Amino acid sequence: MKKLLLLSIVTLVGITFLGRMVYLQVVLSDELQLEAENNAVKTIYDYPERGFIYDRNGKLMVANQVAYDVMVIPRETGDVDISKLAKLLKIDESRLEKKLETASIWSTKQASVIVPQLTQVEYAPLQEQLRKFPGFYIQRRSLRKYMVDHSASVLGYIREVNQNSIKNDDYYVQGDLAGKSGIELQYEEELRGIKGYKKYTRDHYGRAIESYKGGSSDMAPIAGTDLTVTLDRELQEYAEKLMMNKRGGIVAIQPQTGEILTLVTAPNYDPSLLMGRDRSKNINAILRDTVRLPDVNRVLQGQYAPGSPFKVINALVALQEGVVTPQERFSCNHGYNYGGRKPLGCHSHASPLAMNRGISESCNAYFAQVYRRIIENEKDPAKGMDIWHDHVASFGLGDFLGYDLPVGQPGRIPDGDYYTSRYKYKWYAPATISNAIGQGEIAVTPIQLANMTAAIANRGYFYRPHIIKEMNGIPIENPKYTKRNYTTIDTKHFEPVVEGMNEVYHSGTAKYVQIPGIEICGKTGTVENFTKVNGERKQLTDHSVFIAFAPKDNPQIAVAVFIENGYWGSRYAAKMASLVIEKHLKGDITRTDLEDYLLTHSLEYEYAKKLGKEPFEVNEAIDQGLITVEKERNLRQLLDSLQPNILD
Structure with missing residues (x-):
């Protein structure tokens, strides 16, 4: 019995030592190798082109344009000359400091966006100068380019993802963009495509110096799905024109299929306002317009x-x-x-x-x-x-x-x-x-x-x-x-x-x-x-x-x-x-004659009444056709005191 107990103890100890050796040689070795690779290799995501959106007749409504984000990996920055970098990026020093602080709180190891959506003209002078600042780099991105100045409410827009999106979908990282309304939101998974990536070895400053393993581990991005929607671009544009200076909506359906031919809500706004460096200011203006409610x-x-x-x-x-x-x-x-x-x-x-x-x-x-x-x-x-x-x-x-x-x-x-x-x-x-x-x-x-x-x-x-x-x-x-x-x-x-x-x-x-x-x-x-x-x-x-x-x-x-x-x-x-x-x-x-009536008559003075104020006489004249829409624009400052029109 004692011999059996001794044999069992020796066997158990042997298995333990063997397991530990396997862990040290295989598991820990792989972990150490991965950590070493992470320290020596820099991964830069290659963002796919978002899918295009066409109308029912094949006319392009939403395409893409190239933009560039200024990225930072906080742990690689060292001492940053805030004043010099802010001047280069053309932003306030206080705003830059806040951005860097937010990036560090989110992650010191992963990249965050510091300045988003630079144009080609804005990006060019940064390309070489930014190399002087360790931890900062430029990431190419595909942004939306709207081929129409209408239909914002149905097309939707894209915006930087929040923490909930990152938590619920491992596709996204800090700074990624995703659909936030309309078709862009409804068909986000189809439109976004699949991100690619490129790996580079880096020097002791963290700067990428050459392709890692000759690019064998890189993956090319896969473009998003192109969508053809049921809308008629020309009909959509015409209906929105008829709704000028009015509130409400027009919707048309093809009875034989249920396809939505046009969907116009007014007031509306130009979807391109929600792209580029001014997008946050414009979004806030739209959301703050609690009178007209363009959102x-x-x-x-x-x-x-x-x-x-x-x-x-x-x-x-x-x-x-x-x-x-x-x-x-x-x-x-x-x-x-x-x-x-x-x-x-x-x-x-x-x-x-x-x-x-x-x-x-x-x-x-x-x-x-x-x-x-x-x-x-x-x-x-x-x-x-x-x-x-x-x-x-x-x-x-x-x-x-x-x-x-x-x-x-x-x-x-x-x-x-x-x-x-x-x-x-x-x-x-x-x-x-x-x-x-x-x-x-x-x-x-x-x-x-x-x-x-x-x-x-x-x-x-x-x-x-x-x-x-x-x-x-x-x-x-x-x-x-x-x-x-x-x-x-x-x-x-x-x-x-x-x-x-x-x-x-x-x-x-x-x-x-x-x-x-x-x-x-x-x-x-x-x-x-x-x-x-x-x-x-x-x-x-x-x-x-x-x-x-x-x-x-x-x-x-x-x-x-x-x-x-x-x-x-x-x-x-x-x-x-x-x-x-x-x-x-x-x-x-x-x-x-019907068309002229609608294009030259406004209901703005009626909406002023909603504020509990009496309209100016000029507003009554507008609806009676005595003053055209064109002339009304010259008198808009009178209406502004009653009802600010932020996006006009």
């Missing part, structure tokens, strides 16, 4: 009452539930009367009306009575409201649509529980009557309105809106965007509603904005607009809204336009929708 994408994030365009949904729900026929007529006496009062007024038109004229004349009384029938079709109004809600939600309203852009809002379509929790007493359909005309508790985003319009154009289904079309020339076939999403409304019920929307252009509320040769189906909207000034609820100028699709048969485009403080639907939104449709279908504009 908010109103098409995706703006939640508004839809107004009268929503009436067509109530018509479809009523037909599906069998509570009304297209031929049934309802009376209108300048509004809807209930309980001895008139909660919904209406403009003057013929009465009584069937569905066709109810839509084309946008009769509030007609839709109030239709809506009540939907809710009161069940004994319990909460159940009737749930049925109404489910039909409405099937058009993509009240929830995120699932499009491939990184921001958005769900909107709101109330159900029975919503009102049961809201009211302490038992409620009935008239308590929610504002829903009949797209006001009340309903909230939608403009892109949801456009998608709703596409579903009507398709007579009952839609494809999820999306912005990506091809990657490296290969079409995207994602089932999420190629699968039809059906509404709960039978196909047969769409025709009467489509006819009514077509009549809007022929004899209804949009008859003065017809485009020769194009059969358009649309619906105007005027949305009540309230705000609080000094704690008091104040009514402001109504919003102008319009939805449309064209041609009537085999539709190629569905549009939603929302203009804040634009008065009524046909004044601004309907004109814009007609022009966007004509531009897409014909390429040229025939109704130049």
Whole structure:
């Protein structure tokens, strides 16, 4: 037994010594070799070209340009002549000291950016001079070059990564750039490519002197994926031009595919402002503009009452539930009367009306009575409201649509529980009557309105809106965007509603904005607009809204336009929708009178009212066409006292 114990001890000691020898000769040797290599070898990343972004017709929207970053490895710097280096880099000494301190806190061994995004002209004189400062070197980088001066909100921009990005993705190191909004953020992994690197032996000053092992361990960068997006560059530029001096958005979708043809939010800014050495100053200016909010994408994030365009949904729900026929007529006496009062007024038109004229004349009384029938079709109004809600939600309203852009809002379509929790007493359909005309508790985003319009154009289904079309020339076939999403409304019920929307252009509320040769189906909207000034609820100028699709048969485009403080639907939104449709279908504009009106009229004075101040007389003259946009620019200093326009 003792011999066995002694043998076991000797064996265990032998294994321990053997393991230690292996560790010293293999593991520790490798670690020491790696540390020695790190001390003797300098690795410089070779950044790939970011993928290009093209429009649907192959026109370049975003390319690249060469830039240079001044880098530092803190432990290799020694004593730095701050004054001399700051002068060379053309930055303040205090700022340089702060940059070096931040770099040391982050890592003394790894490189940090000291001065980013130098141009070729700025880089040239530094190339040789910087060699006199140990630990500092120049790193070549590929930056964005915007081929357009619009579409910043949808294209997005790139910015230096933060610590969370570095922590969550080992691809990034301090000073790297990544997409921060729009397409740049959504498709960051595809666009960024794969970094390469080159290794150099270095002298005792830390300076690279020659390629390590003849370059055998180097790796070439792999360029990012080129993206073809669904946007039409020319249509995008034209829509943004129409939105000059206005706030809101225009979005157009191809009904047959769900591809987003144009997505414009205003106010916007030139995307090139967010590149180069002034980018931080410009970004801060945009973020500080809490009046105009140019960083908010109103098409995706703006939640508004839809107004009268929503009436067509109530018509479809009523037909599906069998509570009304297209031929049934309802009376209108300048509004809807209930309980001895008139909660919904209406403009003057013929009465009584069937569905066709109810839509084309946008009769509030007609839709109030239709809506009540939907809710009161069940004994319990909460159940009737749930049925109404489910039909409405099937058009993509009240929830995120699932499009491939990184921001958005769900909107709101109330159900029975919503009102049961809201009211302490038992409620009935008239308590929610504002829903009949797209006001009340309903909230939608403009892109949801456009998608709703596409579903009507398709007579009952839609494809999820999306912005990506091809990657490296290969079409995207994602089932999420190629699968039809059906509404709960039978196909047969769409025709009467489509006819009514077509009549809007022929004899209804949009008859003065017809485009020769194009059969358009649309619906105007005027949305009540309230705000609080000094704690008091104040009514402001109504919003102008319009939805449309064209041609009537085999539709190629569905549009939603929302203009804040634009008065009524046909004044601004309907004109814009007609022009966007004509531009897409014909390429040229025939109704130049509509175009001239939009290009020479401004709503800036209306936005000044939001600040609780009365506008100057000159602003009223602008909207009346007495003063053109060109002349307005000369008077801008008057408006600045009301509403600073940082980026103009």
